[in-house]
Every structure is written in C-alpha cells, then in structure tokens.
Amino acid sequence: MKKICVLGAGSWGSALALSLAKKGYNVMMWTLSQEQADKINTTKENIDYLPGVLFPNNIELTTNIEEAVRDSRLIILAVPSQAIRSVCKQIKEFVKPNQILVDVAKGLEKGTGFRLSQVCGEELPENPYVVLSGPSHAEEVAKDIPTTLVVGSEDLEIAQEVQDIFMSPKLRVYTNPDVIGVELGGALKNIIAFGAGICDGLGYGDNTKAALMTRGIREIARLGTALGADANTFSGLSGIGDLIVTCTSMHSRNRRAGILIGQGKSLDETLKEVKMVVEGITATEVAYEVSKKMNIDMPITSAIYSVLHDGKNANEVVVNLMMRSKKHEIEEIVDDKLGF
Numbered sequence: 001m002k003k004i005c006v007l008g009a010g011s012w013g014s015a016l017a018l019s020l021a022k023k024g025y026n027v028m029m030w031t032l033s034q035e036q037a038d039k040i041n042t043t044k045e046n047i048d049y050l051p052g053v054l055f056p057n058n059i060e061l062t063t064n065i066e067e068a069v070r071d072s073r074l075i076i077l078a079v080p081s082q083a084i085r086s087v088c089k090q091i092k093e094f095v096k097p098n099q100i101l102v103d104v105a106k107g108l109e110k111g112t113g114f115r116l117s118q119v120c121g122e123e124l125p126e127n128p129y130v131v132l133s134g135p136s137h138a139e140e141v142a143k144d145i146p147t148t149l150v151v152g153s154e155d156l157e158i159a160q161e162v163q164d165i166f167m168s169p170k171l172r173v174y175t176n177p178d179v180i181g182v183e184l185g186g187a188l189k190n191i192i193a194f195g196a197g198i199c200d201g202l203g204y205g206d207n208t209k210a211a212l213m214t215r216g217i218r219e220i221a222r223l224g225t226a227l228g229a230d231a232n233t234f235s236g237l238s239g240i241g242d243l244i245v246t247c248t249s250m251h252s253r254n255r256r257a258g259i260l261i262g263q264g265k266s267l268d269e270t271l272k273e274v275k276m277v278v279e280g281i282t283a284t285e286v287a288y289e290v291s292k293k294m295n296i297d298m299p300i301t302s303a304i305y306s307v308l309h310d311g312k313n314a315n316e317v318v319v320n321l322m323m324r325s326k327k328h329e330i331e332e333i334v335d336d337k338l339g340f
Contacts, residue, residue, distance in 0.1 A: 077116075108286040197256060
C-alpha cells in the first residue's frame with residue numbers, strides 16, 4: 001500500500017485521511033501536539049474535530065514531520081492558510097522533487113496577498129502542486145456522504161493521478177487546469193459566507209441570503225478574472241458550489257462566526273466561541289487590500305471589512321449596500337450591447 005502524508009490533524013485533514021485509508025492507503029498524519037497524537041493513536045478518534053468517527057488502523061499520528069513526509073507520494077497540506085509557508089519551510093530540507101503537494105487549505109497569505117500556490121512555489125519550487133477544493137464539509141466526508149471535489153493543476157497528468165487517488169464511490173473528483181480560479185473560488189467564498197452569517201445574525205431571511213450569494217459570486221469572479229482566473233471556474237465546484245455549501249450550512253465556521261458578529265459579539269468573543277480558524281476574516285482583509293490596490297469594485301467585501309475593522313454597525317452597512325448608486329445586473333453584457 002502506498003503511503004500518503006497529511007500535514008495537519010484538524011477536521012478536514014482527518015476527513016481526507018479517513019477517505020484515503022478506506023481505499024487502502026497507509027496515512028501518516030502530522031500534528032504539533034504530542035497530546036493530540038497520543039490521544040488519537042490510542043482512542044482511534046479525533047474527538048476534538050470529528051467526534052464519533054473512528055480511525056482505522058492504517059492511520060497513524062506523529063509529531064515528527066520528517067517521518068510523516070518520508071516516502072509519501074502525496075503531501076497533503078491541511079494546515080491553516082497562514083501556516084502554509086512555515087510548514088513548507090519545515091519540510092524543505094528533506095522533501096523530494098517527485099512528491100506532490102496537495103493544498104487543501106482555502107485562503108490568501110496575509111502581508112503578501114499571495115495565493116497558496118505562490119507561497120508553495122516560492123518555498124518548494126521543484127515540487128508539483130495541486131489544489132483540492134469544492135463544496136465539502138469535513139463532517140460529511142468523514143461519514144461517507146457523497147461529495148464532489150475538483151483538483152486544480154496545470155499538469156494534466158499530475159491532476160489525473162491525484163484524481164485517481166481520491167476518487168471513490170463516495171467522493172467524485174474532477175480536474176481543472178485553472179489553478180488561480182480554483183484557489184480564489186475557495187478562498188473568497190469564505191468572505192461571502194461570513195457575510196451570510198452576519199445577515200443570519202441580524203435576523204434577515206432567505207431573500208437577503210440569495211441576493212448576497214448571487215452578487216457575491218459576481219464579486220468573486222470580478223477580482224478573480226482580474227488576477228488571471230477563467231470566469232467559467234466560478235460557475236463550478238470551487239465557485240458557486242463551494243459558495244452554496246458554505247453560506248447555507250451550520251457546519252461552516254465562517255457562517256457561524258458571522259452569525260455571532262451579526263448578533264453583536266465582538267471579534268475576540270466570536271473567535272473564542274468558534275474555537276477554530278475562521279479563514280474568511282483574514283481573506284476579507286487580504287481581498288480588501290488587493291481590490292483597493294487594483295481598483296476592483298468589491299462592495300460586499302468592503303462592507304464586511306468595515307464591520308470587522310472600522311467598527312461600523314452591521315445594520316447600517318446593509319442599508320448602505322442597498323442604497324448604492326443604480327447599476328445594471330451584468331454590466332459587461334450591457335457595455336458590449338451598447339458598444340461601450
């Protein structure tokens with residue numbers, strides 16, 4: 001059986017490890033916490049992240065990152081987006097060029113604004129890189145609920161190899177050569193999901209959420225295409241698919257965090273209650289800065305940023321969004337028809 005390494009022992013890394021172990025792969029998961037490693041190796045359960053789901057014997061936890069990476073065909077990066085660079089630096093001295101990096105984190109690097117492929121490209125330029133994304137809650141994947149994902153890679157052969165490794169009767173995987181689009185769809189939808197949570201916390205209804213999601217995907221595509229993505233990608237699994245699942249489910253930590261903000265909790269209170277990384281908060285900061293630098297109109301992102309960092313009242317921000325100047329729904333079509 002081939003060995004696969006998962007760096008990170010949170011909910012998503014654990015769910016993917018379970019899926020791969022069921023296919024017969026030996027999975028070695030790395031965690032910083034010796035206590036967590038000992039607990040999971042002993043109880044065969046990641047009770048903090050996936051309670052009630054038992055690990056088979058071909059999943060092993062270690063705190064030795066070199067041991068985890070050694071002889072693994074895939075190195076799955078399942079740590080928070082802001083830890084990707086640090087982890088890549090840690091494995092740089094012993095990783096082999098033929099090992100495939102599979103990024104399953106969804107975010108943008110704070111400070112640089114980099115996509116995670118750019119981060120990995122700087123730290124581990126010799127290694128093939130793919131991004132695995134799509135509408136997928138760890139809690140459901142761990143329980144074998146049918147799920148679809150997409151592998152983004154510029155190398156079709158590598159993409160198909162990763163596709164084959166992950167494919168199962170419960171996990172259907174597609175390929176897409178648009179790495180930029182797949183990454184940005186996964187990262188930016190967290191902003192909109194956070195906003196959807198705020199709307200829920202304010203007591204708004206389905207009409208509001210439908211509007212937010214529809215205009216949100218336009219906003220994601222606007223920035224995405226400006227950064228080099230294919231607009232069609234945002235109509236797919238890592239775009240509208242991931243947006244739907246993250247905006248509508250209580251499995252979504254971004255939506256749960258937004259609900260607390262909408263109910264009047266402070267950011268610190270919110271993070272303490274959620275107890276997990278909320279990628280949408282950092283993504284909002286980075287996307288806001290990038291959009292300003294590139295002069296890209298992102299009113300929803302700007303509104304959420306003002307609630308998080310400028311102390312603006314969420315109800316007032318919604319009113320301001322509703323009362324902006326009149327626009328055509330799809331301006332590109334109107335501009336083309338009118339010859340602008």
